Amino acid sequence: MGGPLGGPVGFAQGAAYVVKGFGLWRTRPGLMLLGMVPALIVLVLVGGSLVALALTVSDLVAWLTPFADGWGTGATVLRLGLAVLTVVGAVLLAIATFTALTLAIGDPFYERIWKETELMLGGDVPDEGPGFWRSVRDGLVLMAYGLLTAVVLIVIGFLPVVGAIAGVALGFVVAGRVLAGELVSRPLEARGLDRAARRDLLRPHRSAVLGLGLATQAFFLVPFGAVAVMPAAVAGSTMLARDVLDRVPARSPSGRPG
Template identity: 40%
Template sequence: MGQVKSAGSEFLTGLRLLGRGFARYGRSPRLLLLGAIPAVITCALFAVGWVFLLGYIDEIASAVTWFADDWPAGWRRLVEFGAGAGILVVAALISVLTFTAITLLIGDPFYEAISEKIEDGLGGTPGVVDLPWYRTLWPSIVDSVRLIAVGIALAIPLFLLGFVPIVGQTVVPVLNAIVGGWLIALELTGIPFNRRGLRLSDRRKILRGHRPLALGFGIPVFLVLLVPVVAIIVVPAAVIGATLLTRRVLGLSIEEPASAPHTVAR
C-alpha cells in the first residue's frame, strides 16, 4: 500500500514539474514567441498529414481489412471500425513522437539555451560537457530515431489489439498514453542529459528508477500534444519541465535560491 501511495505521489510530482515548466515559460512574452516558432513549422507539416489521414480513414481501414470483404455486413463494419481506431491510435503515438523529435531538432539551439538558463538559475549544471550545439546534433538525431523506432515497434501490438471489441476502444488508448508518455519523457530529457554527456541508454536507466515521476510528467505532455494548436506552446514549456525532471532524478535542487532572479523571464 505504501509503495502505491509513493508511486502516486511521484506521479503527481511529475505533473507539477510540467506545471512549473508552463509557469516559467509564461513569464516572458518574448520566449513565448520564439519558443513557438519551431513548433509552428512542425505543426504545419503534420497538419497536412492528419488532414489526409482523417479524410481517408474509412478507405484505409477498409483496405487493411481486405480479409473481411466477404463477411456479413455487421461483422465487417465492426472489424473496419476496430482497424480505423487502431490506425488512429498508432498514428497518434508515432505523430507525437516524431513531432517532438523534429521540433526539438529545428529549435535545438534555442531550447538548449532555455534549458541551460534554467539550470544556471538553479545553481549550474554539474558534470557539464561544453560542446557546441552542432557537435551534439547528430547524436540527438540518432537517439530520436531509436526512440521513434521503439514507438513503431510498440505500436504494432497496439494496432492489433485495436481489432478486439471494447478492449481496442478502452484499454488500447490507455496503454497508448502510457507508452507515449514514457517515450516522450525520454525524448524531452535528451537536452539536459546530453549537456552532461549522457546518451539515451543513460536516460533510460536513470528514468527507469523513477518511472512514476517520469510518467507523471510524460503522460500529460503526450496527451496535450494531441491537440494541434496547444502543441505549439507545449514543447518549450515541456523542455523546461524536462530540465527540472532531469535535475530531480539526478538528485539536484529544483528550487531557486531566494535571491536568485527569474532567469527565463528576462
C-alpha cells in the first residue's frame, strides 16, 4: 500500500497485484478454490458448445447450402470454407464473451473474495455495492463490447502482412484493459463512486490498470489459466483500488477526489 499522497501507481506495480492476489492461496485456499468455480462453469459450457459445433458443423453447413449439391468439387470447397469460418467465428465469440459470462455468473463468489481482501487490508467493508442485477447488466455490456471488439479485430486481421499480428496484439491489450476496469470498479462502486468519479480517480493510474489487465490476460494463454487467475485477479484489483484510494487526501460528497 502506498502513502496517502503517493504518486501514480505504475505499470509493473499494477501487474504485481495479480501476483499478490495469488498470495490468498496461502491464507485462504478454500475461498480461492470457491472463486475458481465460475470460470470453470463457463469453461465447461463454452468448451462443450465448441466441441458440439465442431462435430456437427459439416452437417450444419450442408443443410444451409442445399443449392450447392450439384457443384461437385466446388461444393466441397465452399462448404469447407464455410465450416472453417463458422468454427473460427465461434472461437472468437467464445473468447469475446468468456470474461463477461464469468463475471456475471461469478458475482456472488467474487464478492466473498472482495470482502475478505478488504478485511485483510484493514478497515470496514463498504456496504454500498452494485448488486446482483447491476453486475449482470455490467456483464452484458462487457459482452457486447467484446463482440464489437471481435468484429473490429476480424476486420483488422484481413490487412495484408501485419493484419493478423496487429489484430491479436490489439485484442490482447483491449481485453486486458476492459477486464481490469471491470474488476477495479467493484471496490470503488462500493464506496459510492459513480462512473465519472471512478474515471477521474483512475486517470493518473491508467498504466497500473493496464498492467493488472495484461497480467491477468497472460494467464488466459495458459490451459486452464483463466480458471486459476480470476480469483487472484479479483483480490489483486481490490488491493490496487485500495492503494489508489490511499493516494488521495479526501473525496468530495460526489465521490470525486477533493
